[in-house]
Amino acid sequence: MNQFELTIEEHQKNDRIDKVLSSFNPEWSRTQVQVWIKDGNVTVNGNQVKSNYKCSTGDVIQVTIPEPELLDVVPEEMNLDIYYEDADVLVVNKPKGMVVHPAPGHLSGTLVNGLMAHCKDLSGINGVLRPGIVHRIDKDTSGLLMVAKNDFAHESLVNQLVAKTVTRKYKAIVHGVIPHDHGTIDAPIGRDKRDRQSMAVTDENSKEAITHFNVLERFKDYSFIECQLETGRTHQIRVHMKYIGYPLVGDPKYGPKKTLEIGGQALHAGLLGFVHPRTSEYIEFEAPLPTDFEDLLDKLKR
Structure with a gap:
């Protein structure tokens, strides 16, 4: 325990x-x-x-x-896109469509299954279903995640998240032409009382949520933006962009029914930076946009 x-x-x-x-x-x-x-x-x-x-x-x-319920999470050989690895931490580029960790009834094909096959040493703080997992991104969001290989590293990385010192930048395509070049959305997020499976900006049972954004390029009916997270609430960027009237393209939960098809929300966790738990050195990684994201951008430019 x-x-x-x-x-x-x-x-x-x-x-x-x-x-x-x-x-x-x-x-x-x-x-x-x-x-x-x-x-x-x-x-x-x-x-x-x-x-x-x-x-x-x-x-x-x-x-x-308490000790987590013992479930048989089986290691699965996967071709993981590892950006960095040492004895303490690992940085992996998760593809769109992959769930980060298992849940009862969904115990295979997740990033954790692949991590367990790749390395035998993962932190145990989050239990058997989420070994090494410090933070998450949604199934249909691609991009970089940091993974802790021992409890010492896990506690350090979590403390950095709490202190808001981890750099997390995302690229996204949203509906609408945002007129201003940059902005900050400071609006608390909690469970949507009308739909418990969704999140919403609300004052009831909510947590502080802050997202900064910059417009990178404008198209006829869309904007290409970069978002930087100050906090890390569930679905934060998706909820915040909907809240200000510019929902993410392809978002099945928070976007409009009529949207561009990209197999889920057009969101990519492209940049991740943190202080290494052991060396105290700041390290930063950047992953390029996935092919389907690049293809959609090319279509919009044409």
Whole structure:
């Protein structure tokens, strides 16, 4: 079991404990935290509490993450596009259409299956279903991911994500011609109360979400943009661009029904930079646009 301890600071007082904990680690969803609290895996000053407990300055919270359910995740040989690898970290370019990690009922063909065949040493912090996985990108988003090969590296990379020091830049094609060259979208994201399978900009059970964007090129009815994430919420770029009226091309969940066909949203995680956990050196990687993305851009230019 993994155990974490944190002390409530002045700015967190009167916040619900489930909100505080879900913001402590980007991999901890509020729903997951509430399950841990209900099961007695969270204590405040040594006492069990409920999810609606209001924190006080100086409270010492201990979280014990239970051992994950044992599931048989089978290593699968894959032709992974590895950009960097050493004893601590690995950077891989995930293709469109590949799921990052297994889930019950979907235990094969994922990036994790391929990683397990490629290397035997992956961090165990996120359990058997997500070994080494520090952050995710959607199934139909292509691009770069950092993977932790041990718990030391995992904790360092997660802390960098929490501190917003990881560089993550995405290329996207959106509907509409954005008139200004750059902008920042600062709008909280949470579950869409009308559709629990989707995210939305909302003030209810939401988390801070900030996306910066630059327009790279304009076409007749579309814009080619680069987005830089300051936070990493589920579907963040897709939700934010829809929110300001420029949804992603090909997005089946947040885009218009009439769109350009690219087999999913036109979104590519092209640049990733972080401080190496062992050497403390900043390293950065860039992956070119996939062929289908380039082909669509060429069509728009013509």
